[in-house]
Amino acid sequence: MTDASTEQVRSEPVSGRAAAGKATAAHGGGDLQMRSLTKRFGTFTAVDDLDLVIPQGSFFALLGPSGCGKTTTLRMVAGLEEPTAGTISIGAEDITATRPYKRPVNTVFQSYALFPHLDIFENVAFGLRRRGSKNIKQQVNEALELVELAQMGRRKPGQLSGGQQQRVALARAIVNRPSVLLLDEPLGALDLKLRRQMQIELKRIQTEVGLTFVHVTHDQEEAMTMADTIAVMNQGRIEQMGGPTDLYENPTTTFVANFLGQSNLVRAKVTSRGSDVLEVEAEGQAFTLPARRSFSDSDEIWFGVRPEKLSIGQGDAAEGLRGVITDTSFIGVSTQYLVRLPWGQEITAVRQNDGAPILRPGEQVTLTWDPRHAFALDASQDAHAGEDFGEGELLGSKG
Amino acid sequence: MVALLWTLALLDAAVLAYFLIRSLVNGRGPVRWLRENVILIIAVLSFEYLLLPNIVVVLFSFNQPNGRFNYTWTRFSLHAWQHPCDAAGMCSSLGLSLKIGLVATLAATVLGTLIAFALGRHRFRGRASTNLLIFMPMATPEVVMGSSLLTLFLSLKIPLGTTAILIAHVMFCLSFVVVTVKARIASMDPRLEQAAADLYATETQAFLRVTLPLVAPGIAAGALLAFSLSFDDYIITNFNATTGSITFPMYIWGAAQRGTPVQINVIGTLMFVIAVLAVLVGQTLGRRRRV
Ligand SMILES: Nc1ncnc2c1ncn2[C@@H]1O[C@H](COP(=O)(O)OP(=O)(O)OP(=O)(O)O)[C@@H](O)[C@H]1O
Ligand SMILES: [Mg+2]
Numbered sequence: 001m002t003d004a005s006t007e008q009v010r011s012e013p014v015s016g017r018a019a020a021g022k023a024t025a026a027h028g029g030g031d032l033q034m035r036s037l038t039k040r041f042g043t044f045t046a047v048d049d050l051d052l053v054i055p056q057g058s059f060f061a062l063l064g065p066s067g068c069g070k071t072t073t074l075r076m077v078a079g080l081e082e083p084t085a086g087t088i089s090i091g092a093e094d095i096t097a098t099r100p101y102k103r104p105v106n107t108v109f110q111s112y113a114l115f116p117h118l119d120i121f122e123n124v125a126f127g128l129r130r131r132g133s134k135n136i137k138q139q140v141n142e143a144l145e146l147v148e149l150a151q152m153g154r155r156k157p158g159q160l161s162g163g164q165q166q167r168v169a170l171a172r173a174i175v176n177r178p179s180v181l182l183l184d185e186p187l188g189a190l191d192l193k194l195r196r197q198m199q200i201e202l203k204r205i206q207t208e209v210g211l212t213f214v215h216v217t218h219d220q221e222e223a224m225t226m227a228d229t230i231a232v233m234n235q236g237r238i239e240q241m242g243g244p245t246d247l248y249e250n251p252t253t254t255f256v257a258n259f260l261g262q263s264n265l266v267r268a269k270v271t272s273r274g275s276d277v278l279e280v281e282a283e284g285q286a287f288t289l290p291a292r293r294s295f296s297d298s299d300e301i302w303f304g305v306r307p308e309k310l311s312i313g314q315g316d317a318a319e320g321l322r323g324v325i326t327d328t329s330f331i332g333v334s335t336q337y338l339v340r341l342p343w344g345q346e347i348t349a350v351r352q353n354d355g356a357p358i359l360r361p362g363e364q365v366t367l368t369w370d371p372r373h374a375f376a377l378d379a380s381q382d383a384h385a386g387e388d389f390g391e392g393e394l395l396g397s398k399g
Numbered sequence: 400m401v402a403l404l405w406t407l408a409l410l411d412a413a414v415l416a417y418f419l420i421r422s423l424v425n426g427r428g429p430v431r432w433l434r435e436n437v438i439l440i441i442a443v444l445s446f447e448y449l450l451l452p453n454i455v456v457v458l459f460s461f462n463q464p465n466g467r468f469n470y471t472w473t474r475f476s477l478h479a480w481q482h483p484c485d486a487a488g489m490c491s492s493l494g495l496s497l498k499i500g501l502v503a504t505l506a507a508t509v510l511g512t513l514i515a516f517a518l519g520r521h522r523f524r525g526r527a528s529t530n531l532l533i534f535m536p537m538a539t540p541e542v543v544m545g546s547s548l549l550t551l552f553l554s555l556k557i558p559l560g561t562t563a564i565l566i567a568h569v570m571f572c573l574s575f576v577v578v579t580v581k582a583r584i585a586s587m588d589p590r591l592e593q594a595a596a597d598l599y600a601t602e603t604q605a606f607l608r609v610t611l612p613l614v615a616p617g618i619a620a621g622a623l624l625a626f627s628l629s630f631d632d633y634i635i636t637n638f639n640a641t642t643g644s645i646t647f648p649m650y651i652w653g654a655a656q657r658g659t660p661v662q663i664n665v666i667g668t669l670m671f672v673i674a675v676l677a678v679l680v681g682q683t684l685g686r687r688r689r690v
Contacts (some may be wrong), residue, residue, distance in 0.1 A: 127598035
């Protein structure tokens with residue numbers, strides 16, 4: 001991890017804390033803090049020296065490829081997995097050794113884990129009954145209404161569809177109003193419409209009640225639209241953390257650049273370092289970028305521009321990169337082009353369908369961009385890191 | 400007895416003939432009907448074969464034999480049903496068998512369930528060998544086990560009789576309970592208990608409210624198995640019994656030398672009915688809590 005990203009891990013929570021101020025007053029909890037949290041299974045390190053502060057009342061998304069340690073992290077917070085090293089605390093209270101049933105934490109399990117012998121109502125009432133709550137009937141019915149399953153109270157979990165079971169799991173956790181709610185891909189089994197609806201509901205519950213949500217998801221768009229802070233996780237470590245815009249616009253590693261949306265990375269060399277502007281050279285052409293968007297100390301860099309930041313001009317131009325269109329994919333709201341550069345590399349450009357004619361493969365084009373949108377990453381990293389996992393969904397549906 | 404078989408065969412033939420004629424009348428052809436229903440016919444015949452002994456038991460409980468042996472059908476009578484304890488010593492032996500069966504079942508079920516949880520849920524040194532040893536009593540021939548137990552009791556100076564029989568029964572029922580309950584535990588998702596813990600249930604609450612209800616069908620099956628094994632056992636019991644501890648199977652065996660009272664069939668019929676009822680109740684409960 002570079003210095004820059006470590007810096008963000010430290011600085012981000014401070015800005016989040018102010019926003020969560022009113023919730024802190026209403027609840028006894030506090031920030032969820034993990035210090036040097038590590039989990040090893042034998043010789044395999046699933047979670048590697050994690051340092052994380054999740055401000056109270058914030059909506060925190062954990063995003064990362066399958067097997068990167070998201071579930072393991074949540075299980076340690078819930079107390080279902082014992083950390084190999086490190087501590088977990090909520091507010092001032094260290095809960096590392098606290099039994100799971102004493103933690104003010106509830107989990108929506110990735111596998112639902114509904115009690116098969118209890119009906120839906122009793123599943124949702126389980127946590128309330130253990131704590132001897134009052135008005136159980138009313139609270140459960142409200143929770144079931146929230147997930148649109150009010151009529152299903154007397155059914156058994158086995159009689160529900162996967163998506164309905166997932167919503168029961170959600171209701172069963174939310175009804176307890178814990179200080180920290182852990183959601184392990186809670187919307188994975190839902191169709192798009194219901195998913196969007198539940199996203200809005202979740203966000204509403206979170207802001208209304210002021211709970212801290214730790215939300216694990218594969219869906220970049222879900223993370224971007226819902227979360228205050230996103231942490232991109234890779235191989236047991238936090239690759240980068242920040243607000244959705246910050247993370248998307250200023251990726252500090254090639255993994256993040258490729259995992260969140262898409263990036264065009266061209267090999268380049270720094271020729272001069274000004275205080276504001278960096279001059280670089282790639283394949284004999286000179287480019288510039290803002291010095292604060294360079295995340296490399298070395299002079300060997302990946303010069304990056306996001307596909308939607310490129311504008312496509314026809315014919316020859318004095319500036320920009322010349323190339324030939326090799327592929328055109330019409331997406332609806334936008335069109336995605338593959339452009340082959342003179343040295344053989346293919347890069348992606350996306351153009352809004354604002355009425356301009358769609359270009360055909362074989363056409364000569366010139367790609368230009370605002371130098372302020374360019375960024376630089378350390379060239380010692382793999383340019384394709386994180387590419388196989390990224391779904392490109394963000395660009396696809398948002399244009 | 401032969402008459403019974405003839406009756407049954409005639410009944411089968413009549414039913415078959417009825418369906419064949421009906422298929423002829425419908426114009427669909429008897430061969431086709433046979434081909435479509437061959438599995439059903441075989442199933443019905445197999446069931447008759449399976450249930451024939453039970454039918455005989457029930458039928459002969461209404462017999463009034465001339466001699467001391469209830470082996471030939473003489474005339475219908477309700478005498479045995481009205482005076483079930485008339486056969487000398489039978490009811491006390493039945494009482495003893497029921498008592499031993501219940502106590503042995505209780506002990507074997509509790510111990511066996513605990514062992515099953517230890518084996519199914521915890522990793523400890525010697526777990527694999529314990530798993531293997533649990534199978535030993537099931538694999539040992541009963542005669543061998545009976546005589547070994549006799550030797551053991553004699554050398555330890557444990558008096559033979561009811562206590563010795565109980566110890567023996569608990570021992571051989573245990574393995575069956577362990578195997579049955581362990582299978583049920585293995586099929587249960589451990590994340591359910593974690594979900595319970597996550598929802599504020601202490602270990603005890605999670606066990607009572609989640610684990611136990613889910614494992615209960617296995618425990619019930621193990622207990623039923625244990626009871627029928629204990630109630631039924633003759634060989635091991637006989638080795639370790641005294642004249643003061645005659646169990647029901649021993650009584651019947653002894654009686655068979657001198658004459659078989661009709662009351663034995665009454666008890667047999669009752670056992671059969673109770674077993675069928677137990678299965679029916681179990682299935683209804685199972686359907687109600689179907690997952
Ligand atoms: N009990 C365990 N024993 C050994 N390895 C484990 C165990 N639990 C998890 N792992 C390993 O730890 C790594 C992280 O697992 P984890 O379940 O946290 O992944 P994840 O990020 O939640 O993935 P997904 O998105 O697929 O759910 C995986 O490589 C997994 O194989
Ligand atoms: Mg997971």
